[in-house]
Amino acid sequence: MPELADIARGVIDANTYLALGTADAAGTPWVSPVFYTPDGYTDFYxxxxxxxxxxxxxxxxxxVSIAIYDSHSPIGGAExxxxxxxxxEVPDEEIDDLAVLFxxxxxxxxRIGIDELRAPGRIRLYRATVTExxxxxxxxxxxxxxxxxxxMTVTIDGQR
Structure with missing residues (x-):
């Protein structure tokens, strides 16, 4: 299904926010919009x-679960x-290179300083690695x- 994989790559490349679905220890769901930087199509920061x-x-x-879409698409036209x-959370030893990517x-x-992403800074860099x-x-x-x-499940490589 190469054309569906092309759609997936196009949506990931064209957007800047994802809806991040998480759940707490009891299973209570929570969804948050976050600005993201992809690394290929398998890692999102x-x-x-x-x-x-x-x-x-x-x-x-x-x-976690993630949805990426263009919320400005006309009804019936969204991908x-x-x-x-x-x-x-990205470990401290990976921050230098990944902060540059992000x-x-x-x-x-x-842009965010590398020192801002480590304690005692108030923010951290997070990574989601895709399984499907x-x-x-x-x-x-x-x-x-x-x-x-x-x-429909698709297989796309990690290359951009």
Whole structure:
């Protein structure tokens, strides 16, 4: 299904925010919008305070779900990527290189200093590593449609 993989890559490349779904130890769900920087199509980075609800949830339950889509698309015209992933705070020994990657997508005045991402700074760098990619398939799609909108798992490589 190379064309569905192309859709997934296009959605990931074209957007800057993802909806991050987490759950606490009791399983109570929480969704947070976060600005992201992808590294290929398998690793996604964002910054957050370790005190935010989604960061606390990741600390106790690292399995996350992600949706990426253009919220300005007309009704019936949106494309979306759904990701199952495992998330974690990036360890200090990886911060130097990954902060450069993350900052590469930010405009100059918004870039974050490496020291801000380590204690005692108030924010940390987080990574979600994808275990499964799916795309939205319209029910009316002539090739893959099933009468109602659905998700279809796709395989995409980590190359951009």
């Amino acid at each position: 964002w910054v957050s305070s370790p005190d935010t609800r989604h960061s606390r949830n990741i600390a106790v339950r690292p399995d 979306a990527v759904y990701l199952s992933a495992t998330a974690t 900052n590469g997508r930010l405009p100059e005045p918004k 990619h799916s795309v939205l398939v319209r029910g009316s799609d002539p090739r893959y449609g099933r009468g109602t909108d659905s998700r």
